[in-house]
Amino acid sequence: MELFVRGLSHRYGDLLVLDSIDLDVREGEILVVIGPSGCGKSTLLGILGGIVPHGGEAVRIAGEPPPGCLNPVSFVFQDFSLLPWRSVEDNVGLVLEHQRMPTGERRERVEDCLRRMGLLEFRKALPKQLSGGMRQRVGIARALATRPAILLLDEPLSALDAQTRDLLMEDFLDLWKRDRTTAVYVTHNLNEALRLADRVVVLTRRPGRIRDIVKVGLPREDRAGAAGQAFLAEVHDRLWELIKAEARIADREIVDA
Amino acid sequence: MPDTTEAPRPMTRPAPQPAAQAPASASRPVRFRGGGFVAEPRRWAALLAFVIAIAAWEASGRLRLVSPLFLPPPSAILLALQGLVADGSLARNLAASLMRIGVGWTLGTAAGVLVGFAMGIWSIARAIGLPAVSALFPIPKIALLPLFILWLGIGEASKFATIGLGVFFPTVIATYSAVDGVPRNLIRMGQSFNMPWLDVLRKVVLPGAMPGILAGFRISASIALILVVSAEMIGADYGIGAFVLNAGNLMLTDQLLAGVLVLSLLGLAIGTALSLLEKTLLKWR
Numbered sequence: 001m002e003l004f005v006r007g008l009s010h011r012y013g014d015l016l017v018l019d020s021i022d023l024d025v026r027e028g029e030i031l032v033v034i035g036p037s038g039c040g041k042s043t044l045l046g047i048l049g050g051i052v053p054h055g056g057e058a059v060r061i062a063g064e065p066p067p068g069c070l071n072p073v074s075f076v077f078q079d080f081s082l083l084p085w086r087s088v089e090d091n092v093g094l095v096l097e098h099q100r101m102p103t104g105e106r107r108e109r110v111e112d113c114l115r116r117m118g119l120l121e122f123r124k125a126l127p128k129q130l131s132g133g134m135r136q137r138v139g140i141a142r143a144l145a146t147r148p149a150i151l152l153l154d155e156p157l158s159a160l161d162a163q164t165r166d167l168l169m170e171d172f173l174d175l176w177k178r179d180r181t182t183a184v185y186v187t188h189n190l191n192e193a194l195r196l197a198d199r200v201v202v203l204t205r206r207p208g209r210i211r212d213i214v215k216v217g218l219p220r221e222d223r224a225g226a227a228g229q230a231f232l233a234e235v236h237d238r239l240w241e242l243i244k245a246e247a248r249i250a251d252r253e254i255v256d257a
Numbered sequence: 258m259p260d261t262t263e264a265p266r267p268m269t270r271p272a273p274q275p276a277a278q279a280p281a282s283a284s285r286p287v288r289f290r291g292g293g294f295v296a297e298p299r300r301w302a303a304l305l306a307f308v309i310a311i312a313a314w315e316a317s318g319r320l321r322l323v324s325p326l327f328l329p330p331p332s333a334i335l336l337a338l339q340g341l342v343a344d345g346s347l348a349r350n351l352a353a354s355l356m357r358i359g360v361g362w363t364l365g366t367a368a369g370v371l372v373g374f375a376m377g378i379w380s381i382a383r384a385i386g387l388p389a390v391s392a393l394f395p396i397p398k399i400a401l402l403p404l405f406i407l408w409l410g411i412g413e414a415s416k417f418a419t420i421g422l423g424v425f426f427p428t429v430i431a432t433y434s435a436v437d438g439v440p441r442n443l444i445r446m447g448q449s450f451n452m453p454w455l456d457v458l459r460k461v462v463l464p465g466a467m468p469g470i471l472a473g474f475r476i477s478a479s480i481a482l483i484l485v486v487s488a489e490m491i492g493a494d495y496g497i498g499a500f501v502l503n504a505g506n507l508m509l510t511d512q513l514l515a516g517v518l519v520l521s522l523l524g525l526a527i528g529t530a531l532s533l534l535e536k537t538l539l540k541w542r
Contacts, residue, residue, distance in 0.1 A: 051445050071450055081446035085464045085541035094460065095450040126541055146450060 001063035001072060001149035001182060002027050003048055008058035009207075010043055017043050019207040025150070027063065028180040032193040035203030035211075036243060036250035041186045042078075042154050044208065048184060049073050049152045065149045066179075070099050074148035078155040080135045082127040082142075089114060089123040092142045113141040116175060133164035140172065151183040157192060169195055173220065190239055194232045195223060202242045205250040211242055329511040334518060337511035346500070351519065353495040354485050357413065361420025362481040368421070369428025369477070370470065376429070377436025377466070378458070390429055398423035399487045406492065416488040423484040424477035431473020432466065439465035468542065471535050478527045486520065497523070 003025035010018040017040040025031050025048075033041050046052030048059055050073065065072045074095075082091050093110045101109075114120045117137040127135055136156055143151055156172075157165040169192060176183065187193055193200045194216065202211040216235055222228045311331055317323045318330025325333060341347035375382040376390075398419055405415035439462050447457040489498025497516050504513035 049449055051449050073449075075446070075449045077442065077446060079442055081442045083443060083461065083464070085539075094447075095452070097460075098451070098453055098456050128541075142450075 001061060001065060003150060003182075003184070004060045004062065005048070006058055006060075008044075008047065008054075008056070010040065010047060010052075010054060016207040018047075019209045021058075021208070021210060023201065023210065023213075025182060025184055027182055029198040030176065030183045030185055030196050031199050031201060032185045032187060032197035033201045033203065034187060034190065034193050034239065034243065035208060036205045036247040037188070038206050038250055038253070039203045039246075040206060040208035041203060044203075045075075045152050045154050045184060045186050049075055051075070061150075063149070066147060068147045069149055070096065071146035072149045074143040074146050074151055076136070076139050076143050076151065076153040076156045078158055080127070080132075080139045080159075082135055082138055084127050087124050087126060088119055088130070088138050091127065091138055092145050095142055095146055109145055113145045116144065117141040117171070131164070132160045133168055136160065136168060137171070140175070144175070148181060151181050153183060153185045155186055155188065158188060165189075165192070172196075190236055193239065194236055196220075200239060202239060205246040205253075211246070214239060214242075326508065326510060329514060333511045334514045337509075338515040338518060341512065341515055347519065350495050350497050350500045350516075351523075353493070353499075354489065354497045354523075357416050357420060357485050357488070357496065358481045360413075361417045361485070362424050362477065364417060365421035365424035365481075366428050366474065366477055369425045369473075370432050372425075373429040373432025373470075373473075374436055374466075376433040377439075378462070383433075386429070386433070390426060390433075394426040394430065399484060399491075402488055402491055411492050416485070416493070419488050420481050420484045423480050427477050427480060428473050431476065432470050435466035435469020435473070436462060438469060467538055468535075471531065471538065474534075475528070475531050478531060479524065482520065482524050482527070 003023075005021050005023040005025075008018060008021040008023075009016065021044065023031075033044065035041050043052055047054045061072065083094065086094065089110055092113055093106065096106045096109060099106075111120070114123055117140055119134070119137055119141060122130060122134060127138065130138070136159075139156070157168055160168065173196065185192075185196060197216050200214045200216065202214065203209065204211045214235065216232075218228055218231050223232060314328075315330045315332060318325055318328065318333070329337075338347070372382075372386060376386040377383070401422065402415060402419045405418045409415040409418060443461050443465060444457055447461045452460070485496065486498035486501070489496035490502045493499040497520055501513055501516035501520075504510070504516060
């Protein structure tokens with residue numbers, strides 16, 4: 001499935017946070033959105049996923065969902081958003097409970113997702129018993145349980161330490177290779193963007209406008225080697241040039257709480 | 258010790274070196290300065306203080322330092338309590354009080370949870386409910402008992418109404434705050450997975466609000482206990498409150514304090530029951 005954004009602007013009261021965004025999210029790509037703090041990245045993702053109210057028809061979805069898809073657009077949240085009173089398997093199963101499906105199939109789906117995320121042995125654990133990385137694995141498993149056509153990931157690794165981030169990124173890419181689910185991935189982290197993205201959307205500081213869309217242009221499997229790293233360093237410098245000045249100004253702005 | 262070392266690549270494990278000694282003249286041990294400000298359990302202290310207080314009380318009675326008419330010793334209170342158990346008056350009065358607390362608390366709490374939930378969920382209910390609760394909550398509910406007696410008669414209904422109204426407002430406030438405090442991100446999560454409204458309410462909001470609701474139960478239970486005693490002192494033949502008042506009128510201080518002891522045990526029992534409920538419902542915390 002694909003997403004199309006045309007002329008999207010968004011205000012919180014008098015505050016314009018997104019301005020005239022035009023964007024296509026193509027089938028099977030990972031589109032990474034970066035930009036300075038407060039530029040409206042998460043708001044954009046919320047509008048794409050229908051959880052931030054937006055009156056217009058600026059966002060449209062096209063195409064047929066894959067077989068077994070129960071929620072075409074599914075989220076992975078920055079803060080994991082797990083129910084602390086539910087076990088790992090019940091958190092994953094939560095999103096299937098209101099779907100009409102045989103209990104056996106529901107159980108199989110949950111088990112499959114837990115297996116894919118390496119969570120089977122932790123199925124009875126409560127979220128508080130897990131590390132941050134394992135909690136986000138539950139968050140990803142929950143999103144995968146609905147077999148989404150489009151995954152929206154809102155800074156999914158930003159609450160984790162650097163090592164866990166690397167591990168989880170590898171796991172996410174391994175998973176992604178199987179289904180090649182279309183994904184929009186919001187992050188602050190340029191290295192995440194370079195590791196994951198097909199294209200990187202760079203937003204300006206508030207109000208967020210599209211500054212540029214940079215194609216990474218190197219297959220993901222070639223990004224780890226020395227030649228790939230040299231290539232990515234150039235893309236990194238280009239991205240950094242695009243956001244550096246904006247990020248510096250955004251950092252010095254007074255936050256209007 | 259050198260400031261920098263080259264990373265060695267030994268073929269064999271090097272022999273362990275003794276720890277280098279710090280020069281004694283130029284150095285001093287680092288003093289620990291992070292002590293205090295830490296709560297440590299001292300269970301024996303509470304028990305000891307309790308035993309000492311009871312012993313001192315008993316001694317003051319036996320040594321006639323205090324007249325038993327004003328403050329009978331603990332042994333006399335226990336004897337009086339034994340008599341009340343034996344002649345069945347404790348059971349009769351306790352049953353009357355428990356029935357009033359049970360009915361009044363259940364009615365007031367059920368209504369309070371419903372209204373508090375509505376205020377937490379619907380903006381219109383909140384807009385109407387918040388000013389109304391703020392205006393009515395401070396009224397001492399026992400002051401309304403004469404009005405309830407006029408409306409509902411001197412029987413049980415006026416006591417149920419007093420207790421019910423007394424626990425209603427704290428329950429509304431506790432439930433409303435608890436529902437309002439359920440993290441919005443969890444609700445958004447449910448909505449992002451297309452969970453129906455009722456499912457979000459049942460599976461996200463209700464369990465998320467449960468700690469706050471149960472904390473409200475604890476407060477409302479103690480209010481119910483205060484109100485039942487007050488209501489029984491104003492107009493009842495039976496009940497622990499009426500018993501304590503009658504004992505006071507007859508200067509039977511040992512029976513009066515036996516009644517007070519029963520009330521404190523009742524409060525303790527309710528608190529323990531609520532703790533068990535919390536342990537069962539909030540195992541995840």
